[in-house]
Every structure is written in C-alpha cells, then in structure tokens.
Amino acid sequence: MFEFAEWLGSTPLSVAIQSRLWLTPLLQTIHITMIGIVFVSMLNVALRVLGKIRTDEPLDEVWHRFAPWFWCALGVMAGTGLVLAIGEPVRQVTAMSFWIKMGLIVIGVGSALYFGRTIGAAAAAVPLVPSSRARFIAAATIVLWLAIIFFGRSIAYDVEIWESWHLA
Amino acid sequence: MDLTPLVEAAQNSALSEWMRTSLKAVAIINALHVISIVTVFGTIFIVDLRLLGYPNVKRSFLRMHHELLRWTWGAFGIAAITGVLLFMVNAVTYHRNTAFWLKMAAIVIAGINMLVFELVTAKTAPSWDKGVTPPPAARAAGALSIILWIAVIVFGRWIGFTKGYDFSIPEDVQFDFPIQ
Numbered sequence: 001m002f003e004f005a006e007w008l009g010s011t012p013l014s015v016a017i018q019s020r021l022w023l024t025p026l027l028q029t030i031h032i033t034m035i036g037i038v039f040v041s042m043l044n045v046a047l048r049v050l051g052k053i054r055t056d057e058p059l060d061e062v063w064h065r066f067a068p069w070f071w072c073a074l075g076v077m078a079g080t081g082l083v084l085a086i087g088e089p090v091r092q093v094t095a096m097s098f099w100i101k102m103g104l105i106v107i108g109v110g111s112a113l114y115f116g117r118t119i120g121a122a123a124a125a126v127p128l129v130p131s132s133r134a135r136f137i138a139a140a141t142i143v144l145w146l147a148i149i150f151f152g153r154s155i156a157y158d159v160e161i162w163e164s165w166h167l168a
Numbered sequence: 169m170d171l172t173p174l175v176e177a178a179q180n181s182a183l184s185e186w187m188r189t190s191l192k193a194v195a196i197i198n199a200l201h202v203i204s205i206v207t208v209f210g211t212i213f214i215v216d217l218r219l220l221g222y223p224n225v226k227r228s229f230l231r232m233h234h235e236l237l238r239w240t241w242g243a244f245g246i247a248a249i250t251g252v253l254l255f256m257v258n259a260v261t262y263h264r265n266t267a268f269w270l271k272m273a274a275i276v277i278a279g280i281n282m283l284v285f286e287l288v289t290a291k292t293a294p295s296w297d298k299g300v301t302p303p304p305a306a307r308a309a310g311a312l313s314i315i316l317w318i319a320v321i322v323f324g325r326w327i328g329f330t331k332g333y334d335f336s337i338p339e340d341v342q343f344d345f346p347i348q
Contacts, residue, residue: 021329029325032206033318040210043239053235057227065223149206150199157195 005089017087024087031080035152037073039145041066042112049130049138060119067116074109094168097154097161104148111141171263179259187257194257201250205324207243209317211236219310221301228298233290258331267330271323278316285309 008014017023047053048062057065085092092098130138159166178184187193215236218229255262262268289305296302302310 025325025329029322032202032325033209033321036206036210036321037213039206040214043207043210044214054227056231146203149203153199153202154195157192157198160191160195163191 001093002090005093008086008089014086014089017083024084027080027084031077031084034073034077034080035149037069038077039149041070041073042141042145046138046141049134051130063116063119070112092155094166095155095158096165096167097151097158101148101151101155104144104151108144108148175259175263178256181256184256184259187253194254197250197253201247201254204243204247204250205321208240208247209321211240211243212313212317216310216313219302219306221307225299225301229302230293230297261331262327265327265330267323267326271320271327274316274319274323278313278320281309281312281316
C-alpha cells in the first residue's frame with residue numbers, strides 16, 4: 001500500500017494537484033462544508049427518531065426531506081476527498097485516522113442505504129415514543145458521524161493522536 | 169486599540185503552555201472545533217433555506233426555528249470555547265493573521281444579521297409562519313447568513329494555510345508548514 005501511495009504521489013495528476021497551492025485549501029473547505037450537510041442531515045433524521053424534533057412529520061417524510069442532501073453532499077465529499085487523497089497519498093495511507101474514518105464511512109453509508117430502503121415499511125411502525133432499540137441506533141448514528149468528522153480532522157495530527165500506531 | 173499585551177498574556181498563560189506541550193490537546197480541541205462549526209453551519213443552513221422558502225413553506229417556521237437553533241447555539245458555544253483555546257496556543261501568530269480577522273469579522277457580521285432578524289423580522293413571523301413565502305427581509309437574512317457562514321469556514325480553513333504569513337505572501341514563497 002505504501003509503495004502504491006508513493007507511486008500515486010509521483011503521477012502527473014498528483015503532481016498537478018500538489019503544484020496548485022490554492023487547490024488543497026479550496027477542496028478542504030468544500031469537503032468541510034459538505035460534511036456539515038451530511039452530518040446535520042443525518043442528525044435531523046436521528047433526532048426525529050429520538051422524538052426530539054419534527055414530531056409533527058412522519059419519519060419517512062423527514063428522511064425524504066434530508067436524503068437528497070445527504071447523498072449529494074456525500075458524493076461531493078467523496079469527490080473532493082478523492083482528489084485530496086491523490087494529492088497527498090502517502091500522508092493518507094500512513095494515517096491510522098484515515099483508515100478508521102474510511103471504515104466508519106462504510107458503516108455509515110451502509111446503514112443509511114439500509115435505512116433508506118426499509119423506511120417505507122418501518123415508518124408506520126415508528127411510534128412517537130421510540131423503542132429503546134431505535135433510540136440506541138439513532139444515538140449510535142450521531143456518534144458514528146461525529147467520529148467520522150473527528151478522525152477526518154485527526155489525519156493532520158496522526159502522530160500526535162496515535163503515536164507508535166501511526167503507520168509510517 | 170493595541171491588543172498586543174492581551175494577546176501575549178494569553179499565549180504566555182499556563183493553560184496555553186500546557187496545550188502547546190501536550191501531545192494530544194491541540195489535535196483533540198481542533199477536531200472538536202471542526203465538529204462544532206460544521207454543526208453550526210449545517211443547522212443554521214436548514215433554517216436559512218426555510219427562510220428562502222426551500223424546500224417549501226409547509227412547515228411552521230417558528231417551530232423549526234425553535235427546534236433547530238438550540239442545537240446551533242449549543243454547537244456555537246463549543247466552537248467559541250474551542251476557538252478561544254486554539255487561539256491561545258498561538259495567539260501572537262493568529263493576532264497578525266489576516267484570515268483569522270476575516271473569520272472573526274464574518275462571525276460578527278453573521279451575529280449582527282441574526283440579531284437584526286431576531287429583533288425585527290422575526291417579530292412578524294406569525295404572519296408568514298407557514299404556507300406563505302417569507303418577506304424580502306427574511307429571505308435576505310437567510311441568504312446573507314448562508315454566505316457568511318460559508319465565509320467563516322473558508323477563512324477558518326485559510327488560517328491553517330497562512331498561519332504566520334499573510335495574504336500578501338509572494339507567489340514564489342514555499343509553504344513549509346505541515347498542512348493542518
């Protein structure tokens with residue numbers, strides 16, 4: 001993986017990204033803005049499940065209100081993240097936080113896909129006072145996306161956070 | 169007003185010294201700062217879009233405003249505390265950083281925009297609470313808020329790339345700091 005990252009870092013595309021000093025801050029800004037939309041979209045759905053907000057709306061309507069924003073922002077986030085990773089591949093693959101973030105994103109996206117596909121049937125069954133299982137999953141979803149942001153930011157501080165667990 | 173003595177005192181404080189010498193403090197505080205600022209942006213973005221009439225005006229504005237802005241304020245409180253702590257770590261450097269002051273200016277203008285909205289425009293909200301397109305003043309406040317909070321993120325990110333430098337940095341100067 002390290003050799004691949006070194007090779008990727010020497011490709012013309014990576015060099016082109018590295019040589020444009022304005023590109024990384026611009027992409028990072030878009031990436032951060034998008035994670036805000038992704039996180040808060042999921043936060044709204046989770047808080048609805050917890051019965052904290054939008055209790056005047058059925059759960060499936062809340063999901064359909066936020067799902068397009070979630071998926072579009074996630075797509076832009078993935079695109080900007082990919083370009084950032086191509087621009088600094090060694091920094092990414094040697095960061096423990098990067099791999100944890102990727103693993104958590106797989107779980108977050110997988111659970112959102114599952115939720116979106118089953119929401120039609122599940123919505124009618126979600127009472128205003130949710131079951132403890134539903135509350136747990138909603139709370140876990142919030143924690144999951146908070147952790148994704150936390151580890152995303154921690155990539156820049158991988159040595160400080162992980163010390164000898166840093167992969168370089 | 170010369171803030172230099174205050175800024176130097178902040179940087180020379182025991183708390184600042186502890187954060188600088190701690191391996192993980194700055195990293196964790198920085199991550200919490202990002203979490204809180206994206207929550208501020210994301211929650212206020214939904215309220216701002218509703219002011220613009222998007223996606224529709226079916227739901228009560230006042231209800232949504234009440235439900236979401238407590239999260240915005242909670243997150244803003246954490247962003248402010250973590251922001252002050254991060255400032256203290258390198259107060260002298262931030263004090264002379266243009267991006268930092270532009271970020272502060274954007275936050276102040278966003279605050280004034282919000283204050284004017286709450287004290288003037290929101291008083292008329294019962295008449296356009298739902299089913300009606302919000303008045304121009306409300307739409308303007310929403311649009312301005314979106315622009316200003318995006319500006320806060322832009323300048324916030326720019327601080328990491330200009331720390332110790334300024335916007336007038338010559339193009340041939342090499343950036344030799346770690347990307348943060």
